[in-house]
Amino acid sequence: MISTTQDKLDNKHTKRRIEKLVAVVIALLVWQVAAMLIGEHLLLVTPITVVKRLFSLLTEADFFRTIIYSFLRIVSGFFLGLLIGSLMAILAGRFHIAKIMFWPYMVTIKSVPVASFIILCLIWLTSSSLSIFISFLMVLPIIYTNILQGIESTDQKLLEMTQVYRVSWLKKLKYIYLPQIKTYLISACSVALGLAWKSGIAAEVIGVSFGSIGEKLYESKIYYSTADLFAWTVIIVLLSVGFEKIVLFLIKRFFIRLERS
């Protein structure tokens, strides 16, 4: 009975994957046909041209250096946002005054356009550290808001139980708070990771950071190289999605280990 239910679930997942794959193939065909109809590479390149350009980029000397440059900065910004956002959420969850004091900063960061921050930060920072700061800034309110929401929705009855049994702070963190924020953290990271890449690359483009993916995108605009623009965009998407999958996998694994310990 159980295996039949499992089989049905597996079949459902396989069916969904096939459906999605078909949708992607159709979208690529639509793109190919549209590009052929327009017939102007400057306006819209074909997916085949993009794939070819992608492979030729792989052989270029500074390809991996460019990727590592942007990856390290954007990922650093993300982890910095994760760390500081979590600490601020813990503080805000513990002390109401901290929540009030953080409120104007969070509202400002959330509502001000990222381009305004990038241009403002260009005055304060070097272009090489700009993407770290911008990624951090975009990740911070998402992590803060979600983790704070998780902390605030902690079951008060469980906390009363720990009060009676005089459970230590560390045990409360492990048994009550971490499982409580699990879903909030996963969804926050999922959103924040995508945003870290988008904003980080935007910062590199506007700041024209030397040796970054953003600089490559900027150059593709200068030289009207649509194939380069598309190829680098594909690389950004792959990096962003790949990194998101790894981080979410690690977070889920951490919680499984925690719950089994």
Added chain:
Amino acid sequence: MDIVISELTKKFADNTVIDRFSAVIKENQRTFIMGPSGCGKTTLINILLGLVPFDSGVIKGVPERKSVVFQEDRLCESFNSISNVRLVLNRKVDDSVIISHLEQIGLKDDLYKPVIELSGGMRRRVAIVRAILAESEILFLDEPFKGLDTETKKNVMSYLLENTRNKTTIIVTHDIEDVNALSGNVIAMDM
């Protein structure tokens, strides 16, 4: 030291839940608190646990270290029964001790399942073992047999008899048969 409650009053807004209630709870004995629904039994337990403030009256002699089985199980859902017990242990207790208690109460086959996957009766028993193993001078049991079938209830009663000997234990119940089976003093609360 006996717990002495004098003229205790507790109101929630305009509703007086406990009205000038007085009682003595004997040290190292079992005491049953009985009364109709809504008479304030759980509120009294929560006051004695220090979770709810009271409006007037005096309470003396409540020990510092307490353990409790609440009306709800209040377990950490994603952790197994052993971890749930370990959570409240401030001293080093070997897992084998926890396991032997859980086995004694009929949870042998479900030790490593997250408690969210356990039935209501099983969860109740985890909460009972947790309260028994926690280091305490007084034990509060608020309707401890809720959701247990007759056979399991018998087993849990003998477990409690064995583990609450000479311990100040306060049991909230509706069922006079619980008093007959476990024996102890009875405090009746009125509406």
